[in-house]
Amino acid sequence: MESIWEEYLKKINNLDSYIKKLIEIEQMIGGDYKESLSLKVQDLCKILSKKLYDYNLIIITIYGIFEGFIEQIIKEYLVNLSTYIKDYEDLPEIIRENHIELSADLLKSCTKYAKFSHLSQEVIIGNLNSCISGEPNYIINVDAFTNHSSNFRKDAIRESFRGIGIFNIIQGICNDKQFRQYFIDYGEADEFDLKHYTEDSYFTILKDIVERRNYIAHGNDVDDILSLPILENYVIYIRYMMEAIYNIVLKQLINIHFENGKKVFLGFPQEVYNNSIIGIESQYNKVFVGMHVFAQNPVTNEVRIGRILSIEVDRNRVTEISECDNILIGIKVDFYVKNNYKFGILQYD
Secondary structure, eight states: OHHHHHHHHHHHHHHHHHHHHHHHHHHHHHSTTGGGSOHHHHHHHHHTTHHHHHHHHHHHHHHHHHHHHHHHHHHHHHHHHHHHOOSGGGSOHHHHHHHHHHHHHHHHHTTTOGGGTTOOHHHHHHHHHHHHTTOTTOOOOGGGGGOOSSOOOHHHHHHHHHTTTOOOHHHHHHHOHHHHHHHHHTSOOOHHHHTTOOHHHHTHHHHHHHHHHHHHHTTOOOOOOOOHHHHHHHHHHHHHHHHHHHHHHHHHHHHHHHHHSEEEEEEOOSEEETTTEEEEEOTTOOEETTOEEEEEOTTTOOEEEEEEEEEEETTEEESEEOTTOOOEEEEEESSOOOTTOEEEEEEOO
8 A cells, every 4th residue: 555655645746846847937937037048938838828738737637646546545445455354244344335336337337438448347247256255365346446426525535435434534634633734834824723624624725626627627718827836735735635545544454454464462672762662572573664563551452553664683774574583673663652562563464
């Protein structure tokens, strides 16, 4: 799933860089450097109505990246889910119920739309049969859960993630600290203002992007062009929202992995530094960066789950520890830990 996030983060960052270059050019044209620009370039800008062209391109691209990200993260979540949960009947009921109905819809759509050209009706039916018949290596028709006709506004996002058993996606986005910080850094709000924000307040920009995208897509003449700095803020907004969605989905996936995966306790740490770095023996287990780890409070039995961000052995940074070794390692995790917590790792089959 991390690869999906990195792919779309790169796309949105590239778009941000593109807008920054456009802002530089705009400033040069309007400033002291105007005479240094080629007359041919200035004429081309006029002929192509470059400002309008850039606006249309950016709006279409912003939404395209966002829609693609949601579709891919949903599919990747379902693929990972089928890895952690070996029996199809143990999947969340809402996924199993939707899978049959949505697969039937996909049978019709796969011959109509280019986005499903990689599928055939035989493959869809075969995948569905592998699930219903109880095959151990069942395959979910993940594309069925991204077969939508509406744009991803707030309610469509809610329904899409509800269909895969993630019911708190909108609340989670609104409560995400970094996403909320966007409105302070770029929206001229403060903490007091945010207390009075509704769900719709957090999704106003997304709604505007979708409406502008649809207006352009239908070939309408645009007379309300947003400035490049505003468009750049829109890109940052979408990036923060994408990251919030990624973190919510990843957290749920890790919890499911914890419930269904193989848990290996390493014991209590010898030392904990800065509530994030654990000194502990590997106990002849393979340990690697990105691995899911957990910490259990021995008093309340509360469990905290996260990932390994880095590993050190004798002050040297490494990416992996072999299961042949039982050595003292320092692992940095992405969640708050204490000395008296019992630690463990989640292993894959």
